[in-house]
Amino acid sequence: MNDQDILQRIQVLVKEEHDLRGGSPARDGGTDPEQKMRLKRVEEDLDQCWDLLRQRRAKADAGGNPAEADPRPISQVEGYRQ
Numbered sequence: 001m002n003d004q005d006i007l008q009r010i011q012v013l014v015k016e017e018h019d020l021r022g023g024s025p026a027r028d029g030g031t032d033p034e035q036k037m038r039l040k041r042v043e044e045d046l047d048q049c050w051d052l053l054r055q056r057r058a059k060a061d062a063g064g065n066p067a068e069a070d071p072r073p074i075s076q077v078e079g080y081r082q
Contacts, residue, residue, distance in 0.1 A: 003066070006053045013046045044074045051077045 020039045048071055056066035 001052075003053060003056060006049055006056070010046060010049050010053075013042050013049065017042045017046065044078060047077045048072065048074055051080075 017039065020035060020042065052069060052071045055069035055072075059069055060066045
């Protein structure tokens, strides 16, 4: 997977997140439990994709091989301090 593939995945996930939220940033994903679970998963996948993209770019900037970057577990990515 290269940077372009990751960016395309991010675009798909952002669209799905937007659709799940009903196009309104104020909504919380509706009241449907399945919809809320899917929204949570989409948000986690997005965080994981952004983390992988940052890893790849950091490796490239440091003269390393971006292909050596691996997706970190969601539990790790979601545990980062903001």
